[in-house]
Amino acid sequence: MKVRILVSFKNSVLDPQGQTVKNALHTLGYGFIKDVRQGKVFEIDLKEIPRSEVEKVVPEFADKVLANPIIEKFSWQIIEE
Amino acid sequence: MKVRILVSFKNSVLDPQGQTVKNALHTLGYGFIKDVRQGKVFEIDLKEIPRSEVEKVVPEFADKVLANPIIEKFSWQIIEE
Known part of the structure; x- marks a missing residue:
């Protein structure tokens, strides 16, 4: 399974x-x-783990690791089952 | 109109x-x-320009500017009309 995580600065x-x-x-x-x-x-890229587990971790x-929650926000989606 | 461009290294x-x-x-x-x-x-964020123009530019x-075509690839999509 493949997930995509986007991390960007908060609007402020x-x-x-x-x-x-x-x-x-x-x-x-331009x-x-x-x-x-x-x-x-x-x-x-993730090993085969249940989807509910993916949505948790x-x-x-x-x-914890990819974004700095003080100044950044993230969104994520599954891009390949 | 808003577009999102993803730039990443080529797989190789x-x-x-x-x-x-x-x-x-x-x-x-993990x-x-x-x-x-x-x-x-x-x-x-783009000013109002025709969609055909967006798809060209x-x-x-x-x-030209965001990716280095020698080692990077990009994909893009319209995320807000």
């Missing part, structure tokens, strides 16, 4: 990387870009 | 960050994790 947190990318895109002529937020993505380790 | 490219995350998760007892690949995600600037 400044994102200087995203800002830099936005400025670079503007300089290159002026229609209003905002860029950059984050991390983790694609994780993925948010657990995402919160 | 080593991903030391993902490896480190995998090892950390194993150490914490032994059922087979593999971790880490990448970047960009969530981009997003892959263009993703390839």
